[in-house]
Amino acid sequence: MVHNRLPVLRAERGLSRKALADAVGVNYQTIGYLERGDFNPSLELALKLAGFFDLPVEMIFSLTPFRPLSEAIRAEQE
Amino acid sequence: MVHNRLPVLRAERGLSRKALADAVGVNYQTIGYLERGDFNPSLELALKLAGFFDLPVEMIFSLTPFRPLSEAIRAEQE
DNA sequence: ACGAATTGTTATATATATACAACATTTCGT
DNA sequence: ACGAAATGTTGTATATATATAACAATTCGT
Numbered sequence: 128m129v130h131n132r133l134p135v136l137r138a139e140r141g142l143s144r145k146a147l148a149d150a151v152g153v154n155y156q157t158i159g160y161l162e163r164g165d166f167n168p169s170l171e172l173a174l175k176l177a178g179f180f181d182l183p184v185e186m187i188f189s190l191t192p193f194r195p196l197s198e199a200i201r202a203e204q205e
Numbered sequence: 206m207v208h209n210r211l212p213v214l215r216a217e218r219g220l221s222r223k224a225l226a227d228a229v230g231v232n233y234q235t236i237g238y239l240e241r242g243d244f245n246p247s248l249e250l251a252l253k254l255a256g257f258f259d260l261p262v263e264m265i266f267s268l269t270p271f272r273p274l275s276e277a278i279r280a281e282q283e
Numbered sequence: 284a285c286g287a288a289t290t291g292t293t294a295t296a297t298a299t300a301t302a303c304a305a306c307a308t309t310t311c312g313t
Numbered sequence: 314a315c316g317a318a319a320t321g322t323t324g325t326a327t328a329t330a331t332a333t334a335a336c337a338a339t340t341c342g343t
Binding site for chain 4: 221222223233234237241247
């Protein structure tokens with residue numbers, strides 16, 4: 128199972144699913160499936176999403192659960 | 206289409222396809238398909254491969270063609 | 284409070300990734 | 314030079330990702 132930070136990243140930029148879907152060239156419902164964890168993106172889609180958010184793939188998708196970004200930031204400040 | 210550096214990385218470590226396949230938990234022929242570009246790995250497999258090689262996904266898989274590692278190293282030395 | 288946009292969900296169809304088997308060809312150790 | 318391991322390739326079967334449609338529920342702008 129692959130965990131993802133799509134909902135947070137999308138929310139942070141105030142994007143609708145449709146807007147994100149258009150940006151990476153997939154159907155808007157595909158984004159919904161991904162956010163709900165119904166399935167994982169293909170590698171190609173993952174790379175496009177990483178490109179769009181300008182983040183490494185690993186910061187968006189992970190084999191182990193993500194810490195909430197808020198926590199991660201606090202931890203980093205020690 | 207996704208480009209990949211699997212053949213180089215595997216060769217560099219003197220691994221057989223079977224050894225790599227076992228390490229990431231897939232059939233050895235799946236590695237063959239990937240190296241030949243017959244299809245792309247799932248995101249899950251890509252993350253496992255990145256973990257195995259201890260490299261970011263983007264250094265193994267890319268939407269744009271890779272420069273040969275040898276060239277990339279020379280370019281970096283300028 | 285209204286309508287419009289967004290989201291959640293279900294269903295169907297197609298494309299793609301993976302497993303597995305079988306076999307020919309190539310490479311490698313001794 | 315021999316056998317063993319590794320590779321390339323083809324075919325079949327199954328699981329998963331994506332597109333699309335349809336609709337109910339929710340959120341948002343005005």
